[in-house]
Amino acid sequence: MTAALPMLELRGLSKSFELHHQHDARLKVLDSIDLSLHAGECVVLAGPSGAGKSTLLRVIYANYRISRGAVCVRHDGGWLDLAEATPHQVLDVRRRTLGYVSQFLRVIPRVPALDIVAEPLIEAGTATTEALQHAGALLHRLNVPERLWRLPPGTFSGGEQQRVNIARGLIVPRPLLLLDEPTASLDAANRAVVAELLEEARNAGSAVLGIFHDEDMRQRVATRLFPMRPLETS
Amino acid sequence: MTPTYNFAFLDENTKRMLRRALLKAVAIPGYQVPFGSREMPLPYGWGTGGIQVTAALLGPDDVLKVIDQGADDTTNAVNIRRFFARTAGVATTERTAEASVIQTRHRIPETPLREDQILVFQVPEPEPLRTLEPREAETRTMHALADYGLMHVKLYEDIAQYGHIATSYDYPVLVDGRFLTSPSPIPKFDNPKLDHSPALMLFGAGREKRLYAIPPYTQVESLAFDDHPFEIQRWEHQCALCGSGESYLDEVVVDDCGTRMFVCSDTDYCGEHLAEAVA
Amino acid sequence: MNALLQVRKLSRHYGQRIGCQDVSFDLHPGELLCIVGESGSGKSTLLNTMAAQLAPSAGSIRYRQKNDAWLELDALSEADRRRLAREEWGFVTQNPRDGLRLNVSAGANVAERLMALGMRDYGRLREIASSWLARVEIDPLRIDDAPTSFSGGMQQRLQIARTLVTQPRLVFMDEPTAGLDVSVQARILDLLRRLVNELGLAAVMVTHDLAVARLLAARTMVMQGGCVVETGLTDQILDDPQHPYTQLLVSSVLTT
Numbered sequence: 152m153t154a155a156l157p158m159l160e161l162r163g164l165s166k167s168f169e170l171h172h173q174h175d176a177r178l179k180v181l182d183s184i185d186l187s188l189h190a191g192e193c194v195v196l197a198g199p200s201g202a203g204k205s206t207l208l209r210v211i212y213a214n215y216r217i218s219r220g221a222v223c224v225r226h227d228g229g230w231l232d233l234a235e236a237t238p239h240q241v242l243d244v245r246r247r248t249l250g251y252v253s254q255f256l257r258v259i260p261r262v263p264a265l266d267i268v269a270e271p272l273i274e275a276g277t278a279t280t281e282a283l284q285h286a287g288a289l290l291h292r293l294n295v296p297e298r299l300w301r302l303p304p305g306t307f308s309g310g311e312q313q314r315v316n317i318a319r320g321l322i323v324p325r326p327l328l329l330l331d332e333p334t335a336s337l338d339a340a341n342r343a344v345v346a347e348l349l350e351e352a353r354n355a356g357s358a359v360l361g362i363f364h365d366e367d368m369r370q371r372v373a374t375r376l377f378p379m380r381p382l383e384t385s
Numbered sequence: 386m387t388p389t390y391n392f393a394f395l396d397e398n399t400k401r402m403l404r405r406a407l408l409k410a411v412a413i414p415g416y417q418v419p420f421g422s423r424e425m426p427l428p429y430g431w432g433t434g435g436i437q438v439t440a441a442l443l444g445p446d447d448v449l450k451v452i453d454q455g456a457d458d459t460t461n462a463v464n465i466r467r468f469f470a471r472t473a474g475v476a477t478t479e480r481t482a483e484a485s486v487i488q489t490r491h492r493i494p495e496t497p498l499r500e501d502q503i504l505v506f507q508v509p510e511p512e513p514l515r516t517l518e519p520r521e522a523e524t525r526t527m528h529a530l531a532d533y534g535l536m537h538v539k540l541y542e543d544i545a546q547y548g549h550i551a552t553s554y555d556y557p558v559l560v561d562g563r564f565l566t567s568p569s570p571i572p573k574f575d576n577p578k579l580d581h582s583p584a585l586m587l588f589g590a591g592r593e594k595r596l597y598a599i600p601p602y603t604q605v606e607s608l609a610f611d612d613h614p615f616e617i618q619r620w621e622h623q624c625a626l627c628g629s630g631e632s633y634l635d636e637v638v639v640d641d642c643g644t645r646m647f648v649c650s651d652t653d654y655c656g657e658h659l660a661e662a663v664a
Numbered sequence: 665m666n667a668l669l670q671v672r673k674l675s676r677h678y679g680q681r682i683g684c685q686d687v688s689f690d691l692h693p694g695e696l697l698c699i700v701g702e703s704g705s706g707k708s709t710l711l712n713t714m715a716a717q718l719a720p721s722a723g724s725i726r727y728r729q730k731n732d733a734w735l736e737l738d739a740l741s742e743a744d745r746r747r748l749a750r751e752e753w754g755f756v757t758q759n760p761r762d763g764l765r766l767n768v769s770a771g772a773n774v775a776e777r778l779m780a781l782g783m784r785d786y787g788r789l790r791e792i793a794s795s796w797l798a799r800v801e802i803d804p805l806r807i808d809d810a811p812t813s814f815s816g817g818m819q820q821r822l823q824i825a826r827t828l829v830t831q832p833r834l835v836f837m838d839e840p841t842a843g844l845d846v847s848v849q850a851r852i853l854d855l856l857r858r859l860v861n862e863l864g865l866a867a868v869m870v871t872h873d874l875a876v877a878r879l880l881a882a883r884t885m886v887m888q889g890g891c892v893v894e895t896g897l898t899d900q901i902l903d904d905p906q907h908p909y910t911q912l913l914v915s916s917v918l919t920t
């Protein structure tokens with residue numbers, strides 16, 4: 152196998168929270184993290200609760216601000232440091248390069264499941280009918296019953312919402328995927344589908360960085376573990 | 386002529402001011418020129434705007450005709466004619482063809498006008514946008530910028546409500562492709578007579594203190610929609626007196642039993658036509 | 665990508681009082697930007713100044729027109745301002761009564777802007793007005809009703825239809841859902857979200873509701889005392905607020 156292309160480079164990445172209304176408390180969560188992620192890899196963050204796993208994913212996604220260090224993403228054939236990027240650049244990276252699937256679906260009032268799933272594809276320029284077809288196929292694969300597609304997912308079960316969320320997160324093939332316990336409330340059969348989808352993504356050249364608490368899932372998808380532990384409180 | 390008055394009642398300075406305003410009005414067809422409206426010996430609403438314009442125009446050789454709704458013999462028309470006969474000593478007439486200045490309320494004569502005639506309109510509300518936009522500063526800006534988005538709204542409402550453009554009086558026109566203008570409350574039947582008229586048309590609004598003009602041979606377009614073109618009134622009847630099928634007809638009740646008939650609103654035209662028919 | 669609107673060091677004072685101060689940002693085509701902040705923080709002042717309805721005291725605003733030429737809004741003539749407002753912009757006011765013509769029918773309200781652009785086919789005007797009423801979920805059978813016979817939420821939807829019917833490139837909205845009850849709000853927000861996506865228009869929306877910003881806007885500006893204290897991606901501002909005022913704002917709303 153030829154050397155895989157690096158997709159993400161974290162260099163000296165630190166994150167702390169300053170809580171102005173709690174006696175100006177400063178909470179240090181990440182300290183000088185270095186990590187490279189290559190195409191075709193699936194690196195799983197491992198560590199106890201509070202180790203900063205979710206924080207790390209959110210910082211990479213630019214949902215949290217970077218306190219220090221660099222988050223370099225291969226975007227448009229070049230490197231872009233998200234610590235320096237403008238909001239418009241970050242939005243473009245999110246649209247085309249960097250996907251993020253969290254544990255919870257953020258429902259949009261009155262928007263049906265099928266449209267929620269298709270939306271990122273339509274935003275990426277796919278024709279609406281084609282995008283809806285695609286969304287249907289994906290929901291079908293994730294065993295979301297067709298009678299639910301036309302309903303807003305606000306009233307769905309936790310597992311159904313999670314599958315809608317995964318479909319929305321994976322519908323646009325992106326070179327970099329961040330996954331924060333996307334399978335936490337899924338049964339074994341559906342977890343297996345997600346594992347398949349991730350494998351397909353990796354085979355297509357995507358790099359995956361994820362958090363999976365389920366040991367079995369971790370075994371199936373991880374090519375490498377990245378250990379993390381909580382920082383000492385100072 | 387009563388010698389205690391200045392010629393045509395107004396003093397010369399006032400007439401000069403009016404003439405300057407009129408020249409400006411002629412220079413900018415359809416544009417409403419403000420002027421210092423004077424107190425006249427009759428109340429607003431009785432044609433004080435038109436009277437001031439006529440007063441500024443009249444010379445000793447002029448022949449004046451005054452009509453109200455087409456008729457020369459209504460109280461208003463008779464009074465205004467007498468007023469100028471007394472204060473200016475000018476000749477008066479009821480014949481359209483003989484008049485050099487015609488002051489009118491609500492009609493344009495049926496007899497085609499000539500280049501050597503001037504028609505003076507009495508205007509109650511010079512602002513065609515007023516019913517939709519009450520703010521004067523705003524309507525002035527709209528005129529200044531030809532920002533007339535509003536102008537079709539009223540016609541739209543007509544069609545929505547009645548199935549056709551029901552506005553039949555004071556039907557808005559665009560003068561010289563530029564200024565949206567009120568033709569005064571003439572029936573829309575008369576609107577085509579405004580377009581490329583050989584006679585100068587002057588408009589005076591006394592209470593609102595505005596003058597405007599449609600100079601001879603100016604393009605005057607009545608507003609419309611592509612699929613609801615401008616149309617004038619038509620009657621199934623002919624004039625019961627002269628038999629004309631071309632003039633604007635008034636429906637009049639002729640006895641206590643409510644019997645109605647249709648007759649020309651333009652009394653001079655009706656008489657002429659009747660004389661021709663008899664001859 | 666090329667910006668649509670460039671605001672630089674924009675200030676607007678009312679005598680000695682600060683309305684807004686030293687605001688700079690770019691707005692891109694197809695982007696919805698929210699301005700949040702407490703009452704009196706200068707949101708409306710900023711919005712009205714960038715929409716050229718208030719003259720700036722200092723700073724500059726540039727707008728890239730349809731023909732790609734940049735226009736300096738502080739040097740804008742009244743004629744150009746109106747042309748922009750008519751042909752390229754839309755403004756949705758908080759109180760629909762300020763943005764509607766109450767003495768004419770719903771249909772005429774929607775058709776007015778089209779007529780202003782020269783459309784003279786009554787049948788077509790009506791067709792478009794009907795379809796826009798349907799689009800904002802007003803029964804097209806009510807096309808000839810007066811807006812005064814509509815509920816507040818319907819009036820606001822009518823105002824949105826009236827504004828968007830000409831497919832403006834840039835829309836300014838000042839708290840379009842304030843004063844409406846929650847279910848009506850959700851409906852209008854969903855509608856706006858859809859229309860903004862479908863029409864690809866750029867918009868600046870003032871709101872004091874962070875949930876609205878989260879739902880609609882990719883980017884948000886937080887104002888306090890006339891100044892922008894924090895600006896960035898909406899989710900970043902809501903999930904990892906930096907400024908003490910923003911932290912207070914975020915912590916004082918129930919998380920959704």
Ligand SMILES: Nc1ncnc2c1ncn2[C@@H]1O[C@H](COP(=O)(O)OP(=O)(O)OP(=O)(O)O)[C@@H](O)[C@H]1O
Pocket residue numbers: 168178180199200201202203204205206207903904
């Ligand atoms: N927005 C925030 N503001 C303040 N502190 C935060 C914020 N997000 C995370 N933290 C803190 O950062 C630390 C790490 O949290 P994080 O959620 O990253 O842990 P985790 O490794 O994902 O844990 P778990 O396995 O339980 O999900 C925690 O102490 C948490 O309280």
Ligand SMILES: Nc1ncnc2c1ncn2[C@@H]1O[C@H](COP(=O)(O)OP(=O)(O)OP(=O)(O)O)[C@@H](O)[C@H]1O
Pocket residue numbers: 678681682683684701702703704705706707708709710872
């Ligand atoms: N016309 C005016 N004359 C004087 N001061 C004004 C005027 N308009 C606004 N202000 C002041 O400017 C400041 C900002 O007002 P603005 O209306 O922009 O606030 P806002 O953020 O829109 O508030 P709200 O959420 O209550 O609508 C306030 O101090 C206000 O009192």
Ligand SMILES: [Mg+2]
Pocket residue numbers: 204205206
């Ligand atoms: Mg976590």
Ligand SMILES: [Mg+2]
Pocket residue numbers: 707708709838
């Ligand atoms: Mg305000």
Ligand SMILES: [Zn+2]
Pocket residue numbers: 624625626627628629648649654655656658
């Ligand atoms: Zn007759």
